[in-house]
Amino acid sequence: LVAAFLGKEHQLLEALDAIKNKEATPLGRINPAWRGDIEAIVTKALEKDADRRYQSAADLADDIRRHLQGVPVHARPLTRRYQLSRFAARNKSLVAAACALSLAIMLGVVGTAWQAVRATRAATLATQQAQRAQQTSEVLRRMIAGGTPQVAEGRELTVREMLVASAQELKQTSDIDPVVRASTHALLGHMFYTIARKSESLEQWQAAFDLYSTTLGPQHADTLTAEVERGMLVSVFERSEKHEKYMRDVMARCNAALGPDHPTSILAESAVSIAVGDVS
Numbered sequence: 391l392v393a394a395f396l397g398k399e400h401q402l403l404e405a406l407d408a409i410k411n412k413e414a415t416p417l418g419r420i421n422p423a424w425r426g427d428i429e430a431i432v433t434k435a436l437e438k439d440a441d442r443r444y445q446s447a448a449d450l451a452d453d454i455r456r457h458l459q460g461v462p463v464h465a466r467p468l469t470r471r472y473q474l475s476r477f478a479a480r481n482k483s484l485v486a487a488a489c490a491l492s493l494a495i496m497l498g499v500v501g502t503a504w505q506a507v508r509a510t511r512a513a514t515l516a517t518q519q520a521q522r523a524q525q526t527s528e529v530l531r532r533m534i535a536g537g538t539p540q541v542a543e544g545r546e547l548t549v550r551e552m553l554v555a556s557a558q559e560l561k562q563t564s565d566i567d568p569v570v571r572a573s574t575h576a577l578l579g580h581m582f583y584t585i586a587r588k589s590e591s592l593e594q595w596q597a598a599f600d601l602y603s604t605t606l607g608p609q610h611a612d613t614l615t616a617e618v619e620r621g622m623l624v625s626v627f628e629r630s631e632k633h634e635k636y637m638r639d640v641m642a643r644c645n646a647a648l649g650p651d652h653p654t655s656i657l658a659e660s661a662v663s664i665a666v667g668d669v670s
Contacts, residue, residue: 428457431453550582550587572612579591618654618658
């Protein structure tokens with residue numbers, strides 16, 4: 391005990407005085423391996439207050455025995471955490487099995503929750519697609535209505551007049567899903583192009599591209615298709631190295647996002663050829 395408190399250079403009386411009045415250095419500071427039960431047993435054995443020390447050598451021996459058996463010792467507070475740690479030390483296989491079972495249950499719950507999320511998303515997507523289909527039907531009905539005798543006022547409308555009326559109707563209608571609106575602009579862009587109204591076609595493809603890009607993101611197939619179609623029409627009005635470079639970038643993005651065999655990627659390759667055209 392003298393050596394535990396002091397060094398060899400102290401006299402016996404000084405050592406006895408130190409034992410009586412000074413607190414011993416916790417064993418855990420001397421060797422981290424002694425932290426826990428061993429440190430608690432030694433600290434209790436060296437308590438200055440007699441009431442807090444072991445009341446007999448038998449009590450000390452019992453705590454040492456308890457430590458060796460892996461059960462909680464009396465020298466440490468019986469907290470829930472401490473008791474669980476002692477139980478885990480005594481029953482490693484059982485605890486490992488319980489942890490494995492808990493992990494399996496947790497993974498099962500997570501998997502079930504993920505499946506539920508996927509099912510919910512699928513249901514939401516189906517509802518959204520049904521609403522878009524219904525709105526698309528309504529938009530087409532309005533477009534066809536532009537050619538009725540009441541609108542034509544007794545005269546025969548040209549195809550261009552019908553398309554212009556449809557575009558105007560679309561512009562004034564606010565209660566349409568953005569994707570439906572974009573798809574309708576794309577349809578009008580195709581139709582204007584078939585009657586050689588390329589400036590009107592470019593206007594519709596620009597509107598489609600803007601909406602697709604905002605709603606679906608720049609890498610979505612519909613967005614890239616609209617961008618390619620717009621780029622091909624721009625080539626009609628502008629032939630420049632800048633535009634050629636832009637279309638090559640569009641083609642690279644189509645290949646990266648959709649693959650080189652996707653129809654939009656093939657269309658983009660044709661668009662580059664058109665953009666190259668008269669560029670010197």
